[in-house]
Amino acid sequence: MTREQTRSVTLAQLIDEAKRLLGSDADAMVDIRSLVTQLAGLDRARQLMEPERQLPSALAERLRSAFERRAAGEPVAYITGFKPFWRHEFQVTPATLIPRPETEHLLAWALEKIPSEQAVTVADLGTGSGVLAISLAFERPQAQVFGCDLSFNALQVARENERQLQPDSALPIEWIQGSWCGMFRQESLDVIVCNPPYIRPDDPHLKVGDLRFEPQTALVSEDEGMADYRQIIDQASTRLKAGGWLLFEHGYDQAKAVAECLTQHGFASISHRIDLAGQMRNTAAQKV
Ligand SMILES: C[S@@+](CC[C@H](N)C(=O)[O-])C[C@H]1O[C@@H](n2cnc3c(N)ncnc32)[C@H](O)[C@@H]1O
Incomplete structure (x- = not known):
């Protein structure tokens, strides 16, 4: 010094x-x-x-x-340990993706599909730090929310965020470790929100900026970034109730491939929304 x-x-x-x-x-x-x-x-x-x-x-x-x-090169959020999302500051660690502003669009769209007066069941698949599950639970306290992730360490962070943000009483969230929605019963869910890994394994962006520090398991998916969408859509087609909604975030160039997969699995009312940068970022579809 x-x-x-x-x-x-x-x-x-x-x-x-x-x-x-x-x-x-x-x-x-x-x-x-x-x-x-x-x-x-x-x-x-x-x-x-x-x-x-x-x-x-x-x-x-x-x-x-x-x-x-x-x-x-370390991301600011990993240095401070916090990242704002929607209405709260969330703890993040290298075990979790750093929540992105684009994902707030997914939350806003999901809220349009979740009535405030009904006790619906909502699953946030790949919850990471829990930003979607916790924000949904605050906005729709009558809903039963499931925050699911394959990563035990990410779920620990999500649980800690719930404890910090609602210290006096638990939110209506059940945290579940497992792969996508395979652990849910047939036709048991009203709404699924999901921001899965969707970056192609050979994408050069993985070698620059914040992505170098984030967990690969939160970022990368095989089959041109589509492998996880295909698995989730297949599982969701039987886990959702008739009339239930599946809402995704995806890469700026993946809307068409995601929509094709949804159509193949019998989903209807498929629509897309753009993010603030004008990129086609979200897709929603309804189970018939
Ligand atoms: C892109 S991150 C999204 C995190 C958080 N939802 C967000 O938007 O900030 C994807 C998450 O999916 C989880 N994941 C990866 N494969 C999974 C699987 N097979 N089943 C469940 N979760 C998985 C990762 O651990 C990671 O937390």
């Missing part, structure tokens, strides 16, 4: 150090501000209004270490 680093520093000085490490373009500044918000508990307004604020040396060291981890 240099002499300069052992002196107490102001917020502005520390942010200058971060800029030297990470750059000062818009993306770098969002990362720097987010790390300061989460690790120093200073919201963006206070960061801008109090640049001369003195930071205790232990905090300054924690921030320097966070900036270095970010400079090495």
